[in-house]
Amino acid sequence: MSDPTADPATEAFVRHRNLLFTVAYEMLGSAADAEDVLQETWLRWVRVDRAEVRDERAYLVRITTRQALNRLRTMTRRKEAYVGPWLPEPLLTTPDVAEDVDLAESMSMALMLVLETLSPTERAVFVLREAFDVSYEEIAEAVGKSPAAVRQIAYRARRHVDARRPRETVSASETRAVLESFRRALDTGDLQGLLDVLAPEIVLVSDGGGVKQAALRPINGAGKVARYIIGGTGKTRATITTHPTVVNGNPALLMRVDGELDGVMAIRVEDARITGLYYVRNPEKLTRIESETPITLR
Secondary structure, three states, X not given: OOOOOOOHHHHHHHHHHHHHHHHHHHHHOOHHHHHXXXXXXXXXHOOOOHHHOOOHHHHHHHHHHHHHHHHHHHHHHHHHOOOOOOOOOOOEEOHHHHHOHHHHHHHOHHHHHHHOOOOHHHHHHHHHHHHOOOXXXXXXXXXXXXXXXXXXXXXXXXXXXXXXXXXXOOXXXXXXXXXXXXXXXXXXXXXXXXXHHEXXXXXXXEEOOOOOOOOOOOEEOHHHHHHHHHHHHHHOOOOEXXXXXXXXXXXXXXXXXXXXXXXXXXXXXXXXEEEEEEEEOOHHHOOOOOOOEOOOOO
């Protein structure tokens, strides 16, 4: 039910807010920066002559995309000074996100990490076209390119991403089963159990941001990853517990040390084994884990 005291501009913005946040987050990989982009979008939206706006949703997405592109370019410089690998900020998501296969895939830590390898414009075009099914004409207006150029950028970005994404879509139930096997081995310190569930070519990426201890480079190979995990948990006398959760629409684990949140582990599964393990420990990136963030593609 709409608020009778709200003006039309506010109502339109609130109506599309979750969509705009999702667009900004998928482009940036940071909830904090996405919120800043929404604030900038709002400030521009309230100055728009709405009589000239034919499609409020498209217009708001266009403003959000432009602001996110500006922010993405400044973030690139920020990441160059980041300590260790940079991972997207994980979001605790509502149950319906996991049921939407397209949304869950577009939000997955594995795919968002692939998007980091695109240029800002390529990422904007890919996200708008592949995740949100925005027309080439609308994308062109948002990124300041011709529709023909956008088609070429979309084709190039899609090929780049397809070469790096999992070969097949894995169901949430299969991912949960693999994650549970990983969790049991982790909780019991079972080295062989970890080796059984980790793919030989697994890559572990950990993000401590220079605040929490983390590997400064990705770790490759099941043996090295298993020993790193077992060694890390074995060195502390604190009580480490793991809790299943849903992050970015995909099964994940919350790691707690003496009851305090220590990090989030997300995984990439192929052929019933973990090929990617993403461990976010930076406290600044764990603020969206205690309460659900509503996201949508529509």
